[in-house]
Amino acid sequence: MEVLVGRQPIFNTHEEVVAYELLYRRNESNQFEQVDSDNATIQVLKNSVFTIGMNELTNGLPGFVNFTENLLMTNNIIDLIDPSTFVIEILEDVPITDQLIMRIVELRNRGFTIALDDFVLRQNIEYYNTLFANVDIIKVDFLSTPKSGRAIIEERVKNFFPHIQLLAEKVENRTQFEEAKAANYSLFQGYFFEQPQIIKSVDIPMNMLQYFEVMSLLKEENSNVQEIAEKIEQNISITYKLLQLINNISRKKSKVRSVKQAIVMLGLIELRKFLYLLAVDEGLADEPSDVYIELMRTSIFRAKICELLARKKNKQNYSEYYLVGMFSLIDTILQRPIQLIVQQLPFSEVVIETICGRETEMTIYLQLSIALTKMDLEKANQLAKELGISTADLGYIYRMALEYTKSSI
Template sequence: MEAYIGRQPIFDELEQVYAYELLYRHNEKNYFEMPDADVATYDVIAKTFVSFGVDELSQGRPCFINFTENLLMSPIFEQLSAQLVVVELLEDIVITVDIIERVQELKGLGYRIALDDFLLNDDLLESEIFKYVDIIKVDFLLASEEERLKIEYLVRSYYPHITLLAEKVETVEEYTWARRHGYKLFQGYFFKRPQIIVTQEIPANILQYYRVIALLRETDPDINDLAETIECDMSLSYKLLKLINSSPKRRLNKVRSIKEAIISLGLRDLQQWLHILTYREMRDTKVSGRMEEVMRTSLIRAKMCESLARYNGGKLHSEYFLIGMFSLIDVILGRPLHQILEQLPLSEGVVATLNGEATPLQPYLQLVISLENMEIERIRQFAQQIEVPASAILRMHYEANKWAKQVH
């Protein structure tokens, strides 16, 4: 399943990339085609922090993201990075006292504020918000030269802390005019069209999202129940690990289980991200038969590896679950395994095993793979190595298939 996002560079006076604006895209067509701005913003945020990874998209530079009034007033900013996200207020937001107070609050959290497609008017509240604005974007297709001159005079005379950004600059004449009149940042087709960036995503099981949300709404959510429910869904498990890597509260220690991942992210943050992801995923997703089979195989491997470890009294049986779960992640995402593992906060033992190195976990995964391929001699070899009888292996395989069918 492919995921798309648009990324257009914003240049400084030296024509170096200063930042990127991230744009909603639903396919390879390079234009906006979603009437619901809330959905578009949720989609951009989910893709930035989960599908692609904010580090990969931003390359260490600020990212401009459009925010509607609904999203501006929401608690979503607790999950974002003030260092990387520039809050771009859409032009249709009506400036009110509540909006000004919210912008002031976000400034206090370290966010930079940009006004999109700005045009002058006589609203006194609009002038009040200028105290907290860092960047004003002026649309060179929309604003006349007279309007642009008025904006430049206002900023130069009364708000010198504000940086002017010329957007939709399409000719060398417009670029030269903007530089001559105090603009410091530039964006438009004259420099570069938005680039469509594509990645592969694991298809989501929306019902599983709702099951986790229901568990989180309980008075005292059970971490073990949450972990077991998330483990039933490969998409959720993968996204949870990606979130930990993208979170401003990123941990130094690697996780060895989904339970550890939940504790690391925190129940409140998990609940907020699930709402973001659910809002975004509430559309029909077509999943190929091949992808369904690969995901089902991953679940069977995960359950089998965990069951084998439990049989042997393994204390870290959740690590065994993870090596099975992510043993086909490169096939699902269509990317080199080492690149994927670099973006997941997995323990060294899990990473080494998935990379094919000899580890204490490796025989368990190899036994399960040999069982899939009906390689009798290799099954015997690995069964003897981990000291599990054939009768127990067959029973576990039956139970793993049954479990995978129930949850997927």
């Protein structure tokens, strides 16, 4: 399934790109469609973090994302994004209340940068003092806000809130750009610089039955992390997106050696939020094609073969061998270069090297799993002999992996 995100660069006074605004797009018309605002933001975050990946989407620069009042005031979504990666844009229709300001203070204390979108002073200026003291960026629409309206905001910021960066939106020509610079704007966005680009990628279809089985395990009073991990491991879509999330929010960029480790790092509460986010709109997705189903079946089969072989050879890191097999076809599934994909996954160096096709100690395990997938028994027996795996053991491993794959897909 193809997914899209609109991306428009934000420039500084030197006309250098310093951030991007991320925009909801349902098709390639590059126009915003009428859609529930909550859902639009959730889709942007899902596609940015779990499918395309922020490294590829913004080249490591911050991404501005619109937040409705509902999403702003709850933690379900905000807890799953990295403050150093996203700028929270508060939409212009969000009511300014004491509760909102308290929430902004809390989010800034957590490291988030807060921007006011399409800001216009509509009430007594004094009402905004506390708000201005606690935001970082104010976006002003140069196309629709009259010069007199802009001047009130500009003077207020200049005289009383110099910490605020002013961002000029919808700048359409050089004259407006120079005018904004003269009025102390430091950030700029609009068609004068570049219209939004459509960034495309391919999503991995999610087996909803497995999804509900995972959710059922999470609802148990004493949830068993091992059981949850084993169920998630059967679903390449959830596994891939979970690892993307860990890579995005982990400050230390820890290497993940198993799905169980990823769950422990995230925590069960955050795992529930993550799964909730994945399910939004999933029911509207197209049924996966036969090609996708076969690719996922092959990936799971390879994964289990690699794991069982590693267990047989007493490898302590057998879970990493599982990941090697599972992600050996990820470039084909996502239709993207493997070098880009592995940049967004928190794997150890040896796993990355193996997946990228370079020779490692894991390579022979992956090659054997591929030979069994193709039923190339001559090559499979040759590789098994090199590993010291008997024909009887290889047959048993093959049958176990086959049963596991049938129960997974």
